Amino acid sequence: MGQISQAIHMVLFNPFCLLLILIGVVIGIIFGSIPGLSSTMALILFLPMSFGMDPMNGISLLIGLYLGGMSGGLISAILLKIPGTPSSIATVFDGGPMADKGEAGKAIGVGILTSFVGGLISILALMFISPYLAKVTLAFTSAEYFSIALFALTIISSLSGNSMVNGILSGFLGIALSLVGIAPIDGAIRFTFGESKLYGGFNSVVILIGIYAVTDIIRAGFERRDIDKKLAKKSYQMDSLYGIKLGDYLKRWVNIIRSALIGLSIGILPGIGGSTASLLAYTAAKNSSKHPETFGTGEVDGLIASETSNNAVIGGSLIPLITMGIPGNVATAVFLGGLTIHGISPGPLVFSKSGEYIYGIFIALIIANIFMLITERAGLRTFVRLLDIPKYYLLPIVLVCCIIGAYCNKFTVFDVYCVFIFGLIGTLFKFLKIPATPLIIGFILGNMTETNFRQALMQTGGSWSIFVTRPISLIFLLVAVFSVAMTIRKQIVNAKKGKVAEEEEEG
């Protein structure tokens, strides 16, 4: 109980912390809503700033950014028919047509409301599941951690889009990058090429800034002809507070709960992310609807499915992060960086060692969710107007933030050079159509995989059977094999389909 009251004291009774959550939510919404700026970018840019703050304040700022960013994407998805963030892709399907029909206000209102509900359900799930899961993971040894990390790595292959091999190669490059520096266990120095600044290895923040933010700005240079493209913005009219009667909203509870559960489970699984969650929930809502033909023409249920599920990803994605230290997506990878820099190491012992911060995170999440519900509605007019800020002013300023962020990480120019180099790698990846997310996940899980693998083998004196004799480890290995098999199967089916389509085209 002491930890909980301490947490309440640190967050709820701390006006500065509340202010930071508010700032985080507002900036998150702005970054989420402007296409070309992503909520991930917002998190990455503010991470170095959070280093200098009190742990709880810094983490709360990141929480606000994560939550605001997830929700902000719906504004542009509805008004511009461009998803502000990838996770609001499915919001365009019905939010766009609703705006065409003159129901933009209703669409935005419902979107905000249902984002709140989806977020809330997942946060509650996080609060109740993670302490128990942490108790279970206490019994985990290196063998289990190795198998879970390996399982997470195989998921990479399923999120590689059309080119599985490219995705896996990208993941391996990430693992390779994680090997640079002083090795775990015996401290051998690897792949530093005599550069002492590399002894500590690459920093995940530096890679994130380079591959995500800098790459996007370089791409904007290549696409500068389109930078000023006028986007036809729909007008909107808010009739009531959230555009929908509460009874009418709650009537759709089956859809709401189902979408929230889909988002939650997708969030728990590593490497999949919000866009898949919203697409899956949308499809599920459509398939179980009595009138599936209305989907895509402005069906409120479609909008609810998409926005509920992508916000439900938030709570889900924090479950493996807090209990095992495994980040499921780029946002939680940034989050992990924020936690470790303040000496909070997620894992089974986190509740006993830094419980006050974990409870603080729960409280901050709920507050951020409430702030999102209020500010996104109250500040809607301003957020919509911000969509007009020319990107040719915005992006260069964002780049300056990137460079400051890289520099402040360790106060060395070396990291600034690294950010540029990773920006180049990201640009090359975009050009060659290689997905970059596997690289990040590979980089973060690489170290964990190797350390646990070697530790497990040291304990058994070199006998590999430990990985299959411990039941939980075995289960994860089997699931990993299954997920690889499924992905290969899907790939082959797609290839065949592609071939048939090609032949038909030629014939």
Add this chain to the structure above:
Amino acid sequence: MTDKKKGIITSVLFLAFSIVMIIFAKDIKPMMENDLGSGFFPMVVGIAMCALSVLRLILALREKEKEAKKSNDDLMGGLGTLVLIGGYCIAFNPVGFIISTIVYLFLQILLLTPKAKRNWLVISIISVVTPFAFYALFVYLINTPLPRGLFGF
């Protein structure tokens, strides 16, 4: 460029990378008893990458050469941005945060802004005010030093 050519470039780049990795991993010897050593994992990753790049190469070679969509990329804008960011990174420390940022912002905004929209006054104001604002925020508010550079500010 066609997808086929992109596939070939991808496989060759990763193949080269994995070979270098294997060569270096070979020389890392185990130092402790009962441990596979720090060379084992890099070796596994290197070999797996090598095998996958060969697979990628085969897939790419079997692909039919399709008419490539004409790229809409603006080379001047893209390469110019690359040079500007690179130059900014190099100048960041020796020249100092404020001056290098003023120059970078001015040139970068100029490069990205369509000719018809260029408003010299706005561009100048943004390029000068932004670095001072960031400097004040970081150095005085968050107590985080930024490179002072040539002129001591």
